[in-house]
Amino acid sequence: MKAFKLITLSLVITLSGVVQAQQVKPQGQPDYPLDSSSTLVSRVQPATTTVLQMFRDAGMSPIEHRLTEDEQKKIAAAFSALPPLHQRILKGRLRSINFLDNMPNTALTSTVNPSGTHKLFDITFRAEILNQDVSEWLTWKELTCFDTTGSTLRVSIQAGHLSAFQYVLLHEATHVVDGTLDITPDYALATGQPLPGSLATDFIANVWTQHTVVASAYKSTLLDGIVFRKGGKPLPISQASQIYQALKQTPFVSLYGRSSWHEDLAEYVTVYHFTQTLGQPFTITEGQPTGILLQPHAVGLSQKAI
Numbered sequence: 070m071k072a073f074k075l076i077t078l079s080l081v082i083t084l085s086g087v088v089q090a091q092q093v094k095p096q097g098q099p100d101y102p103l104d105s106s107s108t109l110v111s112r113v114q115p116a117t118t119t120v121l122q123m124f125r126d127a128g129m130s131p132i133e134h135r136l137t138e139d140e141q142k143k144i145a146a147a148f149s150a151l152p153p154l155h156q157r158i159l160k161g162r163l164r165s166i167n168f169l170d171n172m173p174n175t176a177l178t179s180t181v182n183p184s185g186t187h188k189l190f191d192i193t194f195r196a197e198i199l200n201q202d203v204s205e206w207l208t209w210k211e212l213t214c215f216d217t218t219g220s221t222l223r224v225s226i227q228a229g230h231l232s233a234f235q236y237v238l239l240h241e242a243t244h245v246v247d248g249t250l251d252i253t254p255d256y257a258l259a260t261g262q263p264l265p266g267s268l269a270t271d272f273i274a275n276v277w278t279q280h281t282v283v284a285s286a287y288k289s290t291l292l293d294g295i296v297f298r299k300g301g302k303p304l305p306i307s308q309a310s311q312i313y314q315a316l317k318q319t320p321f322v323s324l325y326g327r328s329s330w331h332e333d334l335a336e337y338v339t340v341y342h343f344t345q346t347l348g349q350p351f352t353i354t355e356g357q358p359t360g361i362l363l364q365p366h367a368v369g370l371s372q373k374a375i
């Protein structure tokens with residue numbers, strides 16, 4: 070699309086495998102037409118050259134994935150299992166979704182027209198997650214937080230056997246909902262503070278003071294040292310129970326949810342929908358299934374109101 074111009078000034082690549090694009094708004098960009106009556110499945114398209122270039126600039130070499138019939142069915146099922154609000158907003162805001170191979174990170178949500186009055190979004194996924202189950206993918210992601218050298222101890226997440234794509238789609242779609250409704254504020258990239266005029270919503274009140282700065286009640290040097298935080302690194306697996314013990318004292322449903330207010334919302338909504346609506350488990354364990362470290366739907370979900 071010739072007129073399409075996506076401006077991305079910085080790419081934040083977390084070790085979790087999730088890439089998040091942050092846009093600085095250029096002036097005077099036109100809005101883009103979108104047929105909001107078209108089905109969400111029909112929006113599966115090849116990634117734009119701009120998106121591909123963004124990955125190449127970050128040192129990656131992704132290639133277009135050719136979807137099988139089975140994968141197309143999984144995509145359709147995942148769209149129909151989204152909450153009604155997500156489906157409604159995606160209908161009016163999702164321009165395309167794309168699938169790439171050889172993409173080390175999991176997903177990228179990018180704004181097509183950041184300065185438009187009606188923002189549209191593209192979401193790009195690593196195609197491999199279509200064929201992983203959610204527990205397998207979440208466990209892989211969680212283990213990036215730990216150095217397991219010399220230990221047989223492992224952390225795992227039991228979240229049922231829906232596809233990992235279902236989880237990641239809901240997570241990314243929540244960024245689209247958030248970007249549309251401003252449930253968490255926009256923020257100034259340099260300082261992490263909300264942009265002037267942003268809403269200080271109930272969701273972040275008393276929990277976040279800046280984009281990546283938690284309120285003093287939830288400060289933790291240990292949790293600030295994990296790989297999902299800027300400057301963090303994999304911590305010895307022997308510290309796992311201590312880490313989840315610290316997380317239990319907070320309203321965050323996952324370690325990743327404590328990385329920024331955007332991720333807090335996306336993780337919260339995703340875990341909530343999986344456990345409360347789709348009836349899936351969400352339990353983080355150590356070693357044996359009996360070694361429960363965290364069950365956010367049992368202890369944490371009630372601490373927040375959306």
Ligand SMILES: [Zn+2]
Pocket residue numbers: 087089240241244331332335
């Ligand atoms: Zn995210």
